[in-house]
Amino acid sequence: MKLVIQRVSHGSVTVGDELISSIGSGLLVLVGVAKDDTESDVEWLARKTAGLRIFDDSEGVMNLSVTEADGEILAVSQFTLLASTRKGNRPSYVAAAGHELAVPLYELYCHRLQELTGKEVRRGRFGADMKVELLNNGPVTIVIDSKARE
Numbered sequence: 001m002k003l004v005i006q007r008v009s010h011g012s013v014t015v016g017d018e019l020i021s022s023i024g025s026g027l028l029v030l031v032g033v034a035k036d037d038t039e040s041d042v043e044w045l046a047r048k049t050a051g052l053r054i055f056d057d058s059e060g061v062m063n064l065s066v067t068e069a070d071g072e073i074l075a076v077s078q079f080t081l082l083a084s085t086r087k088g089n090r091p092s093y094v095a096a097a098g099h100e101l102a103v104p105l106y107e108l109y110c111h112r113l114q115e116l117t118g119k120e121v122r123r124g125r126f127g128a129d130m131k132v133e134l135l136n137n138g139p140v141t142i143v144i145d146s147k148a149r150e
Contacts, residue, residue, distance in 0.1 A: 001041040001105070001147075002081040004030040007054050007140035011074050013124040014131040021122040026071030027052075028134050031109060032081025033102040034095050034147075041146035042105055046112035054140050062140070067117045075113070076124035076132055077106050099127065 005027055012022035029049060054062050055069035066073060079102070083091035097105070103126055110121040124130050 001034060001037045001045055001109075001145070002032040003045055003049065003142075003144045004078075004081065005049060005052065005054075005142045005144065006030075006134060007137045009135040009137045011132070011134040013074065013076060014133070015125050015128045020125055021074055023072035023074045023122055025069070025137070027066050027073045028132070029073065029075045029113075030078040030081060030132075031075055031106055032078050033097040033105045034082050035097040035101065037097060037101070037105055037146065039105070039108065042109045042112060044149055045144060045146050046109055046116055048144055049113055050116035052142065054142065065117075067119065071119075072122070073113060073117065073119055074122045074124075075106075075110050076130065077102065077126045102126075 008026060008028045010024050011028040013020050050067065051065055053065055055064040055066065055071060057063040079093060079096040082096040083093055084095060085091050106126060110123055114121045124132070
């Protein structure tokens with residue numbers, strides 16, 4: 001499972017002409033589920049996300065979690081995070097999980113993150129053609145791969 005976590009001033013997801021989710025200051029998390037991911041990957045990443053200290057404290061040092069900074073959270077599924085570009089110029093997505101695995105693990109990640117932070121986790125729409133808008137604050141962008149945790 002791969003995450004791209006961005007500290008944002010605001011973020012939103014639109015499908016067609018419909019605004020389906022938006023947040024103010026907080027985290028916008030792009031979530032890629034691989035076909036070999038398990039609940040263990042979800043748990044580890046939810047805990048990492050909840051505890052990630054990338055918000056400024058009163059001294060201007062990145063020392064606060066999203067909860068401590070009273071930030072909001074928006075999680076958006078994105079299978080293209082699992083792209084392989086080793087051969088040729090057309091990415092391969094064979095490592096990405098199909099809907100039958102990806103949807104439950106994405107939903108579990110959102111649910112666990114909500115439990116750990118006590119904050120509503122707003123979502124994109126799985127499988128939809130989404131327009132994701134954000135203002136990256138910093139910029140601060142962190143990439144975490146659950147397979148690289150050891």
